[in-house]
Amino acid sequence: MSVASCDIFISGGGIAGLVAALGFAHSGFSTVLADPGPLPEPSDQSDLRSTAYLQPGRALLDEIGVWPDLAVAATPLETLRVIDSAGDPPAIRTERAFRSDDLGAVAFGWNLPNALTRQVLAERATTTDGLTLKFGTGFSNLLSRDGEARITLGDGTRIAARLAIAADGRASPLREAAGIDVEITRYGQKALAFAVTHEVPHNAVSTELYLSGGAFVLVPLPDHRGQPASAVVWMNDGPEALRLHALDDDAFARAATLRSCNVLGPLSLSSPRQVWPVVTQKAKALTARRVALVAEAAHVLPPIGAQGLNTSLMDIRLLLDLARKAPDSLGTRPYLDRYAKAREADIRARARIIDLYNRLCRSDAPPAQALRSLGLRTVHDIAPLRQRVMQAGLGRARKAPSSV
Numbered sequence: 001m002s003v004a005s006c007d008i009f010i011s012g013g014g015i016a017g018l019v020a021a022l023g024f025a026h027s028g029f030s031t032v033l034a035d036p037g038p039l040p041e042p043s044d045q046s047d048l049r050s051t052a053y054l055q056p057g058r059a060l061l062d063e064i065g066v067w068p069d070l071a072v073a074a075t076p077l078e079t080l081r082v083i084d085s086a087g088d089p090p091a092i093r094t095e096r097a098f099r100s101d102d103l104g105a106v107a108f109g110w111n112l113p114n115a116l117t118r119q120v121l122a123e124r125a126t127t128t129d130g131l132t133l134k135f136g137t138g139f140s141n142l143l144s145r146d147g148e149a150r151i152t153l154g155d156g157t158r159i160a161a162r163l164a165i166a167a168d169g170r171a172s173p174l175r176e177a178a179g180i181d182v183e184i185t186r187y188g189q190k191a192l193a194f195a196v197t198h199e200v201p202h203n204a205v206s207t208e209l210y211l212s213g214g215a216f217v218l219v220p221l222p223d224h225r226g227q228p229a230s231a232v233v234w235m236n237d238g239p240e241a242l243r244l245h246a247l248d249d250d251a252f253a254r255a256a257t258l259r260s261c262n263v264l265g266p267l268s269l270s271s272p273r274q275v276w277p278v279v280t281q282k283a284k285a286l287t288a289r290r291v292a293l294v295a296e297a298a299h300v301l302p303p304i305g306a307q308g309l310n311t312s313l314m315d316i317r318l319l320l321d322l323a324r325k326a327p328d329s330l331g332t333r334p335y336l337d338r339y340a341k342a343r344e345a346d347i348r349a350r351a352r353i354i355d356l357y358n359r360l361c362r363s364d365a366p367p368a369q370a371l372r373s374l375g376l377r378t379v380h381d382i383a384p385l386r387q388r389v390m391q392a393g394l395g396r397a398r399k400a401p402s403s404v
């Protein structure tokens, strides 16, 4: 069988893989993307999560031309309300609001359902010059040489690429074929993801409630059938999450309302529920010969502070910037080293902070609970500290290293 040549091969057609494919194709690099799943369609409900895109992520979506189609369904997050709660039933102990206009920003981020985002990206990808989509067949084998990566797909197609990008999720087959191991921290927690409607309007406020067991986060969505709606991520110790997951819809909605301290009134389920394991997972290297890892292939973070996919978009941003600055260097060792050096430090720092935050927030030890409330008051009430933490949370993009 003949070998097709291209600049970039991307394994994985999730949100990260599609954004990378559009970014490289728009920059004039011939790109092939493969995914064993079907081309995403409007009816696809396999991912019920929503993602709050921070400013740098939104800028990348704008640059690849999909933001106008997404903006109509994007809900701005203008205020972040953080609540520390305790007891059974949970009651509010400390509450503070962080406003984006405190930093002169119109919003902290924009929340979008994952299924819609992936569908809009895929639609755009099917009509983009220089981009070949191969849904229905995935990456199968890798042979790396100094000058190129040779890839074989499940259907036998052979591809030679200057750079192979692993965007094929937390169990990344391309990462494994490149011989890169991962380190995993397990917390014994699971996250329930679902959508709700409620009586009280959210007014573009995203609410995070903390209690032993983990965070309960309500992120604004557009109205659902004329009713205010929010996406929920509810973290719990594993057995408790499974017990809740097994409840019937009414009992589950009552439990969720209780856990939300009734901040938006009674919650009604408006979607099925999904359970996600909560882990921190980091690849032991971000590159191998002619291979770069991005997104969950490189790092999985607990779903706190909207960092997961936003961190992934920073990986893609940097790979793109480096390639545009020195197109001939694409996939070479200096190119890959620049990428790894710049991203490793950022990923490590984010993983460390989120890990610490998760441990502190879920603990039922009285000193940890006291620290949680005190920490919230301190961070909020001291203006310079508040602004620094908010800046960091907004995920200001780093510049690409100047040369390759």
Ligand SMILES: Cc1cc2nc3c(=O)[nH]c(=O)nc-3n(C[C@H](O)[C@H](O)[C@H](O)COP(=O)(O)OP(=O)(O)OC[C@H]3O[C@@H](n4cnc5c(N)ncnc54)[C@H](O)[C@@H]3O)c2cc1C
Pocket (backbone or CB within 6 Å): 011, 012, 013, 014, 015, 016, 017, 034, 035, 036, 037, 049, 050, 051, 052, 053, 137, 138, 139, 140, 167, 168, 169, 170, 173, 191, 192, 193, 233, 276, 294, 295, 296, 297, 303, 305, 306, 307, 308, 309, 310, 311, 312
């Ligand atoms: C409950 C929850 C809430 C979250 N909320 C946020 C948030 O608000 N903000 C945020 O930034 N992040 C958030 N995250 C994180 C974010 O959802 C993930 O980082 C993101 O969805 C992962 O995208 P991905 O493209 O890396 O992986 P995936 O979406 O897993 O995509 C991987 C793709 O690879 C494909 N694949 C598998 N095998 C192969 C193969 N052999 N060849 C080719 N392709 C293959 C799969 O079919 C899939 O399409 C959240 C996570 C959770 C669990």
